[in-house]
Amino acid sequence: MTLVTDVSLRKILDSRGNPTVEADVHTERSGFGRAAAPSGASTGEYEAVERPPGEAIAAAREHAVPRLVGNAYAGDQREIDAILRGADGTDDFSEIGANSAVAISMAAAKAASDVLGAPLFQHLGGTFRGENFPIPLGNVVGGGEHAADATDIQEFLSAPVGAPSVSEAVFANAAVHAAVADLLEERGHPSGKGDEGAWAPSIDDEAAFEIVAEAVELVSDDVGFEIGFGLDVAAAEMYDADSETYEYESEGISRDTDEQIEYIADLVREYDLVYVEDPLDENDYDAFAELTEEVGDRTLVCGDDLFVTNTERLTEGIDRGAANSILVKPNQIGTLTEAFDAIELATENGYDAVVSHRSGETEDTTIAHLAVATDAPFIKTGAVGGERTAKLNELIRIADDAT
Numbered sequence: 377m378t379l380v381t382d383v384s385l386r387k388i389l390d391s392r393g394n395p396t397v398e399a400d401v402h403t404e405r406s407g408f409g410r411a412a413a414p415s416g417a418s419t420g421e422y423e424a425v426e427r428p429p430g431e432a433i434a435a436a437r438e439h440a441v442p443r444l445v446g447n448a449y450a451g452d453q454r455e456i457d458a459i460l461r462g463a464d465g466t467d468d469f470s471e472i473g474a475n476s477a478v479a480i481s482m483a484a485a486k487a488a489s490d491v492l493g494a495p496l497f498q499h500l501g502g503t504f505r506g507e508n509f510p511i512p513l514g515n516v517v518g519g520g521e522h523a524a525d526a527t528d529i530q531e532f533l534s535a536p537v538g539a540p541s542v543s544e545a546v547f548a549n550a551a552v553h554a555a556v557a558d559l560l561e562e563r564g565h566p567s568g569k570g571d572e573g574a575w576a577p578s579i580d581d582e583a584a585f586e587i588v589a590e591a592v593e594l595v596s597d598d599v600g601f602e603i604g605f606g607l608d609v610a611a612a613e614m615y616d617a618d619s620e621t622y623e624y625e626s627e628g629i630s631r632d633t634d635e636q637i638e639y640i641a642d643l644v645r646e647y648d649l650v651y652v653e654d655p656l657d658e659n660d661y662d663a664f665a666e667l668t669e670e671v672g673d674r675t676l677v678c679g680d681d682l683f684v685t686n687t688e689r690l691t692e693g694i695d696r697g698a699a700n701s702i703l704v705k706p707n708q709i710g711t712l713t714e715a716f717d718a719i720e721l722a723t724e725n726g727y728d729a730v731v732s733h734r735s736g737e738t739e740d741t742t743i744a745h746l747a748v749a750t751d752a753p754f755i756k757t758g759a760v761g762g763e764r765t766a767k768l769n770e771l772i773r774i775a776d777d778a779t
């Protein structure tokens with residue numbers, strides 16, 4: 377293991393044009409790792425705190441960098457991340473910022489893999505990691521917090537569950553994205569794109585369901601393997617706590633919790649949805665449990681804002697039967713160690729892990745390696761767009777190298 381000799385931090389651009397934190401970690405024996413923090417728009421109430429990058433960088437320089445340099449070993453990820461936690465001193469990284477923390481945590485892992493001369497996924501996963509590759513969930517139509525004047529449901533996700541390889545899955549999602557564009561044009565809804573590169577047409581959810589269902593069927597027939605689709609409802613964003621209703625503004629419909637559960641369950645059955653993320657509010661474990669009881673045997677009910685990559689919240693979900701899958705975003709919790717722990721706890725309890733990008737991204741590819749290292753069955757990282765294809769192409773390269 378090699379000693380950290382330098383940690384530097386800077387502001388770089390993310391895909392929305394906002395500043396974000398990038399970290400460089402140097403070690404003895406010329407190890408070098410660089411990583412950048414992503415950023416959410418539909419962030420969960422219980423996520424670790426992202427501070428304005430300038431403040432996060434200043435605080436990390438003051439509190440974390442001196443504790444790491446000359447003291448920590450890059451290959452000992454748990455030690456690095458414990459130092460970050462100790463330097464921060466809060467429960468939610470509100471001192472150094474989860475953005476500084478996650479950038480340093482990921483950069484340290486990359487520096488360690490650099491010294492070892494092993495790819496990051498192998499350093500993180502070890503020799504005996506599994507041989508599976510994640511199925512990419514690709515966002516093809518979206519709205520919510522990711523695009524104005526578009527669907528209420530945040531993401532309609534192509535899910536090439538029958539793809540024989542990662543590469544074919546990635547290209548299938550791009551083909552569905554293209555097929556959606558053709559169908560939108562044909563129906564008189566030419567469209568721009570939202571934050572994650574999904575089409576963001578000014579149509580209601582019902583019209584989007586029809587178009588996405590048709591697009592996945594067309595592409596599935598063409599490629600000869602099964603492609604399903606799923607959703608990220610991001611329901612916390614449409615939940616009104618005062619009226620206790622879910623507000624579907626484009627359709628002018630309000631649903632109470634029971635109606636929301638039935639609506640989602642009906643959608644799962646009607647469209648054979650393979651995946652439903654955050655179908656209910658982030659505080660409503662009971663409603664999650666009810667929906668999971670109803671459709672959990674036929675689809676993944678995934679907690680994103682519900683669990684925020686946090687093992688305490690996941691433990692509560694497991695105890696209460698809420699969801700059967702967890703979204704894993706390292707910046708929601710602040711360190712790779714804790715993202716790993718969340719995946720491990722999920723897997724031990726029969727919950728599928730879905731490693732995920734954020735709506736604000738950079739060219740950083742760490743999540744592709746994290747998904748492979750942990751044998752995560754799914755990765756959600758868009759379908760097109762440079763900051764999305766950075767991860768997708770990295771997955772193709774990893775699979776190519778590994779076979």
Ligand SMILES: C=C(OP(=O)(O)O)C(=O)O
Pocket residue numbers: 415416417418419420521608610680703732733734735736
């Ligand atoms: C990727 C997502 O969006 P954001 O990064 O805006 O939270 C999500 O909600 O799953």
Ligand SMILES: [Mg+2]
Pocket residue numbers: 608610653654680681703
């Ligand atoms: Mg989500």
